[in-house]
Amino acid sequence: MNDNYDVIVIGGGAAGLSGALTLSRARRKVLVIDAGRPRNAPAGGAHNYLGREGVNPLELLRIGRGEVESYGGEIVQGEAVKASGKNGGFTVELADGSTVDGRRLLVATGLTDELPDIGGVAERWGKDVLHCPYCHGWEVRDQSIGVIASTPISVHQALIWRQWSERITFYANDSVELDETQRRQFAARGITVVEGRVRSLDDLNHDAFVVTAKARSNADVLTALGLEVADHPAGTYVPADGEATAIPGVWVAGNVTNLMEQVIGAAAAGVRAGAAINMDLIEEETELAVAQLPA
Incomplete structure (x- = not known):
């Protein structure tokens, strides 16, 4: 210098x-x-x-x-x-x-x-743990995708990722309480909702995961x-x-x-x-x- x-x-x-x-x-x-x-x-x-x-x-x-x-x-x-x-x-x-x-x-x-404290997220971040559909959606199109909630933005994410795959599962993860309108939207788009906390990705069976950092x-x-x-x-x-x-x-x-x-x-x-x-x-x-x- x-x-x-x-x-x-x-x-x-x-x-x-x-x-x-x-x-x-x-x-x-x-x-x-x-x-x-x-x-x-x-x-x-x-x-x-x-x-x-x-x-x-x-x-x-x-x-x-x-x-x-x-x-x-x-x-x-x-x-x-x-x-x-x-x-x-x-x-x-x-x-x-x-x-x-x-x-x-x-x-x-x-x-x-700043990633959520869920086993496997940090190790697999940027590989099969994703956040941006415009960056990674094409690469996982039509695959089984688990959207793990951590903030209210996760609800919006699930609806967006549905554009790339019909196989979307939304995990509330004790972070988001869906209202009636959101549940109807998910039902209309064929998005499965799973309640309860997610502790590790090893407990779930999906090709890719989406988290909100x-x-x-x-x-x-x-x-x-x-x-x-x-x-x-x-x-x-x-x-x-x-x-x-x-x-x-x-x-x-x-x-x-x-x-x-x-x-x-x-x-x-x-x-x-x-x-x-x-x-x-x-x-x-x-x-x-x-x-x-x-x-």
Whole structure:
């Protein structure tokens, strides 16, 4: 790492790398700090990404890193633990104690899935334990699918997954009390309801399972700047106007601010954030240049 950058991007997933690529192509001096823990690493493929349908998530990131570096962007593996400073001058501290300075920040640290305490869920997450039908529905179409409730959102999930298979079983798991309307909807769609708590996936016989994980925004690095997360029915997120946060000079993109964003949407958000950051820098530089003109 060098001492100072135009933009420090925290997070090297689809959003962070897309932002870094946009900024590097804009001839900005960019550093990406990546902890190397992509959320979708357990998945066999990333889907609904036009032109890259089904690509292995880690391969997609490898390609993206190469593209960023081809335009002069720098990438370092490390964990950013704290950001401090103000618009025009930020310092990011890494877990190893090193620091780096930048004029602007783009935070694309994603989220952490907090899985329900059910035996087998963590071990099989991203394989035959799923959450997003648009990411995995085609791969398990027409199979026997058990939807295990943990929040009221699970009811909505069961109805959505019914689009991919007629063999849906809903486990209330002592977490959801279905009302009469919901029971009629399930009956009309042929969704079997099983009451009682689920303790282990080994006790159930299905080809795939669906669970609702609480999505916690990975925003601790922003705490020192005074930026707090907000609550969402599915977890927590960093509020933003578009990609701009309430802290001048700090942008966010991807799942850290939009819990439902898919890979292609996160990449698009990174591009938007990169363009906005570049424009913000141009305005600052233009103002300084005008101030230096002879009277």
